[in-house]
Amino acid sequence: MSNNNNSIQLNNNASSKNNKDKNKKSNAGRKSKYETHVKPYLHLITQWCKNGSTEAQIYKKLKVGKDGFYDYKKKYKELSEALKIGKDDSDDLVESALYKRAVGYSYDEVREEYDGDVLIKKTVVRKQEAPDTTAQIFWLKNRRPDRWRNNDRLEISNNNTDVHNAVLASLKQRETANKIKKAVEEINDANE
Numbered sequence: 317m318s319n320n321n322n323s324i325q326l327n328n329n330a331s332s333k334n335n336k337d338k339n340k341k342s343n344a345g346r347k348s349k350y351e352t353h354v355k356p357y358l359h360l361i362t363q364w365c366k367n368g369s370t371e372a373q374i375y376k377k378l379k380v381g382k383d384g385f386y387d388y389k390k391k392y393k394e395l396s397e398a399l400k401i402g403k404d405d406s407d408d409l410v411e412s413a414l415y416k417r418a419v420g421y422s423y424d425e426v427r428e429e430y431d432g433d434v435l436i437k438k439t440v441v442r443k444q445e446a447p448d449t450t451a452q453i454f455w456l457k458n459r460r461p462d463r464w465r466n467n468d469r470l471e472i473s474n475n476n477t478d479v480h481n482a483v484l485a486s487l488k489q490r491e492t493a494n495k496i497k498k499a500v501e502e503i504n505d506a507n508e
Contacts, residue, residue: 365402
């Protein structure tokens with residue numbers, strides 16, 4: 317993603333004020349940083365989210381601090397909505413693409429043959445993309461975790477100390493075996 321099209325120029329009115337204005341202690345009439353650095357760019361914020369920008373990238377583009385940005389999200393519903401709309405749109409596109417990969421899809425491939433600059437033949441070939449098992453697993457683990465999550469969870473109650481001790485012993489054996497394996501590899505590497 318190119319930053320050239322997404323960069324913004326913020327006006328810094330404070331640098332153009334006379335020196336006598338620096339001594340004023342009152343901020344009466346002065347716009348908040350939200351009004352000058354965020355609100356005018358709500359449409360860009362939505363677009364940046366659609367293009368995959370993170371909130372950290374956005375507040376840096378706006379030249380707003382992290383804490384201030386998150387305070388603005390809480391205080392100004394229009395900022396929260398701009399972020400949500402952009403994120404929802406791009407998340408929907410990714411979800412749709414993941415679904416297509418999971419179930420497979422077909423598409424038309426256009427082949428053109430030329431003689432110099434003259435089109436001789438145009439052929440449309442229907443292609444089929446096979447379902448992707450990795451996408452299927454990801455989809456099912458997230459959409460149906462009760463049936464597809466990894467079952468390597470072990471719950472141990474305080475009442476069953478024998479099971480607890482057996483699990484700890486097994487983990488220690490595995491750790492020792494890994495240390496031995498690593499030492500053997502280091503010795504083999506040193507001998508080569």
